[in-house]
Amino acid sequence: MSRPRRTLGFSWPVLAGLAALAVPRLVLHDLDVIHEGSLVNGLLVFLPPLCWIAAVLWRRPARPFLTVLVIGVLYGVFLAAGHQLLWDTAFGGATPTLGGNLADVDPAVQRGLMRGAAVVSSLVTGTLVGAVTGAVAALLCRVVTGQPERTDDPGT
Template identity: 65%
Template sequence: MSLGRRTLGFSWPALVALAALAAPRVVLHDLHVVEEGSVATVLLAVVPSICWVAAVLWRRPPRPFLTVVVIGAIYGVLLAVGHQVLWNQAFDGVAPSLGEVDPRAQEGILRVAAVFSSLVTGVLVGVVTGAVAAALSRLLPPRSHSVCER
């Protein structure tokens, strides 16, 4: 049994798949398919977190908080990659500027800041969602295992 499965309750491909549930929001937002504040944007932001909690409650990993924080961190990586790949589309070809900073350095500085921001966002989403998952794991009784699952 792998370290990830023992500690986190899921295989690494499963953790990546759970994190990937949140990736469509990044793509759809950066391509301006959905706009901030719309019902679709809210659903794209909330439903993946609900799925993470549901997966943890179903699987009952030994460390539910850590499991969801790891999923959030993976989501942060996907978020960072998505924003970098869709950088020009997100800004409609007009990247933000930093005023008097050398124009050659601006894009690099802004891209590094975007990566850092994405990673922090992913981890924070994981922390908040992980806290919910851990609390619910303690409050709700473990699901009963059927004869077929043993």
């Protein structure tokens, strides 16, 4: 068993797959198909982290908080990449710009700053979602009785 799998309870492809559960909301939101406050949006917001918790409760990794934190960081990477790929579509040509004293900054520099801020924001968001969800998962692993880490399936 590899060290990451021993520590996190899942292989890297499975961790990435769990993080990718949140990608449909990113795409649908950036394409303006779903909107804040709708039932579908709510489901797409909360179901992936609930799946992360369920996976950790099922698998019982040695470090559940770290496992879900890693999933959250991977989710942040997917967020950052997705927002960059869908940038022009999401803003419909009306890319955000700097204002006030910075309104006269070269447009190319403004684009770089705005895109960079979006990347940082995505990484922070994913990490925070992973941390909060990981804390819940770790608490539930202590409260809900279950078997220790399962190692019966070498493919996961």
